[in-house]
Amino acid sequence: MTLLKTLMRARDPRKNVSPAMAATSQAEQIIAAATQEAKEILNRAHTIRSDAESALQEAAEKQQLLLQQALEEETRNLQKQAHTAISTMLDELKKETEGAVSSVVTDAGKQLDTVQHQLVATLALEQKKMQAGLEGVRRKKIHSLTATLQKEIPVIVKKVVGRSLALADHEALVREALDDAKHDTIWT
Amino acid sequence: MTTLYAPVMSVHEAQAATRRLQQAGKTLHQAHGKPASRLASVLTEVEYQQLKTQLGDSLDSMKPLEQALNGALAELEKRPRVLLELAFEPTHTFIAELKAWLTKHGPTPCLLELKMNPGVVGGVIVGWHGKRFDYSVGAKLNTYDEFPEVS
Structure with a gap:
């Protein structure tokens, strides 16, 4: 049951004219206004949450792109280094083993292919890890933001309602609460 | 148990009453003359009248008076x-x-x-x-x- 339904229950202030009832009615109106304000705060909170989520998503994508570019660059460098190293090795072998040049060339080509395959696999694995990491960070941020909102909104609403009530409203609410208490077995 | 007070008292009222009853107990032993007259200046009018109603003719007897004061003190202390x-x-x-x-x-x-x-x-x-x-x-x-x- 919502707060409004709880507080507006089972009475029509227009039919009751006692000061207590009038005060209760006024209190209910104030609470209804505060509830409305709470809803507006809630709507704003949803917007903030949505904006924050978009901003986080955008930042994550940007970061991912930068990392991917860096990783690709690094891979290209590694490939280049591997190629140079193997070519040097090949040249040296050519000089040392005059009779078996063709077989050495074939082996060096296979090695180069293997290195390239390994680099591509490493790149894919790193990308996967990076995506999982960014998603974790994003979830954590959203969770923290939502938890803060969940904690803060009741505090704001309580302050608004508490400040809005006049002494007579407070007294009427206590009378009503004590009426409820009468039906419970508190003193056993 | 003797009670001189209303069934519901605030904590502050009970604390003040406890202090008065303790003072009344001391006054009872220290001063001379009729015991009840010494208490009139320490207790409130309501407390004194309540004591008078409860004790009747025994109001000026030391022992019943002391018992009544101690009983009232104990009653206050025991209240939830x-x-x-x-x-x-x-x-x-x-x-x-x-x-x-x-x-x-x-x-x-x-x-x-x-x-x-x-x-x-x-x-x-x-x-x-x-x-x-x-x-x-x-x-x-x-x-x-x-x-x-x-x-």
């Missing part, structure tokens, strides 16, 4: 406390209303302890024997079901 947490500072008139409510619907005799708690927002939280019975608007706001859920 009812804690009412409110969101506002109540007026004397409203405190009287709360006492009347407790006399009619609460456990008597008892002591009424009032505590200001802005978290109550409206209504009241009743404390009895270490348990809290929450009839506050604050509690209703805590169960408001339209707050965002943590995903």
Whole structure:
């Protein structure tokens, strides 16, 4: 049951004219206004949450792109280094083993292919890890933001309602609460 | 057990009454003359008249008087406390209303302890024997079901 339904229950202030009832009615109106304000705060909170989520998503994508570019660059460098190293090795072998040049060339080509395959696999694995990491960070941020909102909104609403009530409203609410208490077995 | 007091008293009233009864006990032993007349200056008019009604002819006898004072003191000490947490500072008139409510619907005799708690927002939280019975608007706001859920 919502707060409004709880507080507006089972009475029509227009039919009751006692000061207590009038005060209760006024209190209910104030609470209804505060509830409305709470809803507006809630709507704003949803917007903030949505904006924050978009901003986080955008930042994550940007970061991912930068990392991917860096990783690709690094891979290209590694490939280049591997190629140079193997070519040097090949040249040296050519000089040392005059009779078996063709077989050495074939082996060096296979090695180069293997290195390239390994680099591509490493790149894919790193990308996967990076995506999982960014998603974790994003979830954590959203969770923290939502938890803060969940904690803060009741505090704001309580302050608004508490400040809005006049002494007579407070007294009427206590009378009503004590009426409820009468039906419970508190003193056993 | 002797009681000189209303079934529901505030904690402050009980503390003041305890101090008066302790002072009356001391005065009884220290001074000369008729015992009851010494107490008239220490106790309130209501307390004195209540004592007079209870003791009747024994009012000037040392032992019954001492027993009555000690009994009243013990009765005050044994009273359980009812804690009412409110969101506002109540007026004397409203405190009287709360006492009347407790006399009619609460456990008597008892002591009424009032505590200001802005978290109550409206209504009241009743404390009895270490348990809290929450009839506050604050509690209703805590169960408001339209707050965002943590995903």
